[in-house]
Amino acid sequence: MVCRPFRAVAILRPMPAPQAAYFISDAHLGAETREREEARERRLHGFLTSLEGRASALFIVGDLFDFWFEYGTAIPRRHFPTLAALRRLTASGVAVTYLNGNHDFWLGPFLRDELGLRTHRDALTLQLQGHRIWLHHGDGLVGGDLGYRVLKRVLRHPASIALYRLIHPDLGIPLAHWVSRWSRESREGRPLDGDRLWREIASPRFAEGFDTVMVGHFHHVWERREGDRTFFLLGEWMERFSYVVLRDGVFTLEEHPA
Numbered sequence: 001m002v003c004r005p006f007r008a009v010a011i012l013r014p015m016p017a018p019q020a021a022y023f024i025s026d027a028h029l030g031a032e033t034r035e036r037e038e039a040r041e042r043r044l045h046g047f048l049t050s051l052e053g054r055a056s057a058l059f060i061v062g063d064l065f066d067f068w069f070e071y072g073t074a075i076p077r078r079h080f081p082t083l084a085a086l087r088r089l090t091a092s093g094v095a096v097t098y099l100n101g102n103h104d105f106w107l108g109p110f111l112r113d114e115l116g117l118r119t120h121r122d123a124l125t126l127q128l129q130g131h132r133i134w135l136h137h138g139d140g141l142v143g144g145d146l147g148y149r150v151l152k153r154v155l156r157h158p159a160s161i162a163l164y165r166l167i168h169p170d171l172g173i174p175l176a177h178w179v180s181r182w183s184r185e186s187r188e189g190r191p192l193d194g195d196r197l198w199r200e201i202a203s204p205r206f207a208e209g210f211d212t213v214m215v216g217h218f219h220h221v222w223e224r225r226e227g228d229r230t231f232f233l234l235g236e237w238m239e240r241f242s243y244v245v246l247r248d249g250v251f252t253l254e255e256h257p258a
């Protein structure tokens with residue numbers, strides 16, 4: 001009998017997939033000239049690249065673009081670098097879900113078919129890491145927005161979309177950006193009434209059994225926790241570059257460094 005020395009054999013086990021989920025909103029890309037937006041666009045792309053290999057999911061909670069519309073054979077060329085960054089992210093295995101906002105509510109099949117994004121209208125409910133989460137861009141949720149809610153239904157009607165496609169992109173896109181700028185500037189500088197938002201947005205969802213509510217739209221970075229209930233305003237990616245991350249069952253509100 002020949003005795004051979006014992007050799008330890010390393011058993012390689014696959015690394016567990018990352019479970020962190022990230023939530024951002026309100027970058028409003030295209031709101032300014034390309035030169036003025038270059039730095040913050042680069043910062044956003046750096047954030048997207050940083051998620052590869054360390055995130056399982058990214059949720060874009062509306063208004064990534066200041067305006068988005070897909071014609072039959074054309075999309076806004078201005079956003080090609082951002083679209084490429086999103087495509088690389090989905091190709092790396094990160095599930096990206098894009099909720100429409102009040103500036104980019106015409107999300108079309110290009111984002112789904114060419115980039116691999118999941119698009120979603122209005123509220124999205126999630127079960128993640130032991131939490132029941134309610135997501136919405138945040139527009140039309142506060143009392144007194146009846147006129148906007150009616151306008152929202154009209155603008156999202158298939159007939160409205162078909163009529164808009166009759167306008168040449170070189171006219172339709174600048175016109176939409178002008179309207180978006182007016183809409184955004186009309187809300188800028190409004191003080192945050194956190195108690196009202198908690199009362200009118202968060203509390204009804206907590207009563208339905210959700211433990212976490214997140215919205216964008218208001219361009220304020222804010223969180224409020226009461227017991228096991230948490231309410232987040234996601235902020236924006238124009239000055240603060242804020243996001244929420246859910247990691248190992250714990251939510252944190254963070255900012256992406258320059």
